[in-house]
Amino acid sequence: MSSESKVNVAIIGLGFGAEFIPIYKKHPNANMYGICRRNEDELKKIGEAFGIENRFTDYQEVLNDPAVDFVHINSPIPDHGWMSIDALKAGKNVMCTVPMATTIEECEEIVNLVNETGLKYMMAETVVYSREFLYIKDMYDKGELGKIQYMKASHPQDMEGWPEYWERMIPMHYATHVVSPVLGMVNGYAEYVSCFGSGTVNDRIAEKSGNSFAVESCHIKIKDSDLSAQIWRFLYDTARQYRESIDVYGSKKSFEWTLTEGEKHVLHTAKKPEPDIPELVEVPDFAHLLPE
Numbered sequence: 001m002s003s004e005s006k007v008n009v010a011i012i013g014l015g016f017g018a019e020f021i022p023i024y025k026k027h028p029n030a031n032m033y034g035i036c037r038r039n040e041d042e043l044k045k046i047g048e049a050f051g052i053e054n055r056f057t058d059y060q061e062v063l064n065d066p067a068v069d070f071v072h073i074n075s076p077i078p079d080h081g082w083m084s085i086d087a088l089k090a091g092k093n094v095m096c097t098v099p100m101a102t103t104i105e106e107c108e109e110i111v112n113l114v115n116e117t118g119l120k121y122m123m124a125e126t127v128v129y130s131r132e133f134l135y136i137k138d139m140y141d142k143g144e145l146g147k148i149q150y151m152k153a154s155h156p157q158d159m160e161g162w163p164e165y166w167e168r169m170i171p172m173h174y175a176t177h178v179v180s181p182v183l184g185m186v187n188g189y190a191e192y193v194s195c196f197g198s199g200t201v202n203d204r205i206a207e208k209s210g211n212s213f214a215v216e217s218c219h220i221k222i223k224d225s226d227l228s229a230q231i232w233r234f235l236y237d238t239a240r241q242y243r244e245s246i247d248v249y250g251s252k253k254s255f256e257w258t259l260t261e262g263e264k265h266v267l268h269t270a271k272k273p274e275p276d277i278p279e280l281v282e283v284p285d286f287a288h289l290l291p292e
Contacts, residue, residue, distance in 0.1 A: 007069040008033035010062050014046050017074030021050050036062050063090035081106030088113040093120040098176040125180040134286040136248050136255045145250030151229040152247040153178035156240040167208045171216040171233040181246040182229035191223035201237045214238050
């Protein structure tokens with residue numbers, strides 16, 4: 001590392017990636033060292049706005065810079081796998097926005113490189129840091145939910161009008177927002193899955209993606225437990241408001257995500273009179289978990 005207290009980060013991709021610049025500037029252990037974007041005009045604009053001198057239009061130049069300790073990859077999804085692999089091979093630690101990759105082979109290569117090199121890799125899943133997840137997890141860790149009996153998670157999102165590469169995506173290739181919370185809730189591993197596709201997308205999306213299903217779902221058997229979880233996902237041609245949800249059913253209490261945005265979540269408590277079982281709840285902030 002470049003110093004005992006701070007690491008030099010280079011952000012790759014400055015659409016969504018630019019959102020992280022102020023965070024790194026405020027973080028006590030990070031130095032916002034460099035930014036990388038193919039569009040030179042946009043690169044200059046963001047560099048000047050945030051006072052960042054080290055600017056790159058070529059990803060390889062970032063990897064060749066010995067001062068870079070880690071890269072934070074925010075490129076389009078098809079680039080996540082090879083960019084992470086190249087960075088690890090270049091001796092850089094990696095944080096990459098989700099998903100990790102879109103092929104099993106790339107995922108395995110990333111895992112193998114981390115094991116071989118000892119470098120750090122983080123798939124930057126956000127849901128496990130949401131206030132809802134932390135609220136449910138806190139209740140579970142305190143024993144308030146009792147024994148978890150079942151979990152469900154959903155991520156419906158109509159991607160019509162988003163960048164073109166989404167039209168080539170398969171729903172379950174970007175399922176981290178539903179897989180991560182059900183596994184993270186119990187610190188579990190998926191032993192096996194049972195997957196189903198349902199319905200059909202239009203011919204244009206089907207031809208581009210190689211996938212005809214409108215909705216994809218699966219049951220996950222969680223290893224070394226009696227638990228299973230059900231998740232589902234869609235990208236096109238299904239009517240539903242955007243949602244990233246997790247429902248957790250326990251022997252004492254159960255948490256159900258609101259059906260529509262802006263409404264309160266529901267906490268069910270066992271052994272009460274039937275009308276009193278559900279309770280609308282405000283989920284508290286968990287900002288105290290952030291670094292000072």
